[in-house]
Amino acid sequence: MHELAITQSVVDAVCERAEGRPVLSVRVRVGALTAVVPDSMRFCFGLITEGTAAEGAELEIDRKAGAGRCRTCAGEFALTDSILLCPCGSADVEITSGQELQIVSMKVG
Known part of the structure; x- marks a missing residue:
């Protein structure tokens, strides 16, 4: 579960930036192709923030859809997984x- 390490890094960065002030909320942008599971990240956030300036903070996760551009036909298209194949057939x-x-x-208090 790489969400634990990723979330730990987020909490460390936020607490450092807060400089001891209480953190009320954190908003992160997570791309759909990162393989990060938002519910797992929320669970880890609750555990990791205990005893820190971010304890009790709300974690808001914005999902960014995957998209690609074909170098063969110059078409742009949505990507829902890591299979990089253009509708024209090019990889x-x-x-x-x-x-x-x-x-x-x-947001800090």
């Missing part, structure tokens, strides 16, 4: 979104 595909994993914002 020469560039991922344009869906791999994001970032802290978007946080």
Whole structure:
């Protein structure tokens, strides 16, 4: 479960940035192609924040859909999994979104 390590990194970064102030909420953007399970991340967040400045904070997760661009036909299309295949049949595909994993914002008290 890599969500534990990812969430630990998020909490560490947020608490450092908060400089001892209580963290009320954290918003993260998670790409659909990262294989991060939002419910698992929420569960880990609740465990990891205990005893930190982020204890009791709300975790808001924005999912970013996957998308790709074909280098053969220049078509753009949705990607729902890691199978990189253009509708034209080409496998020469560039991922344009869906791999994001970032802290978007946080609210402190």
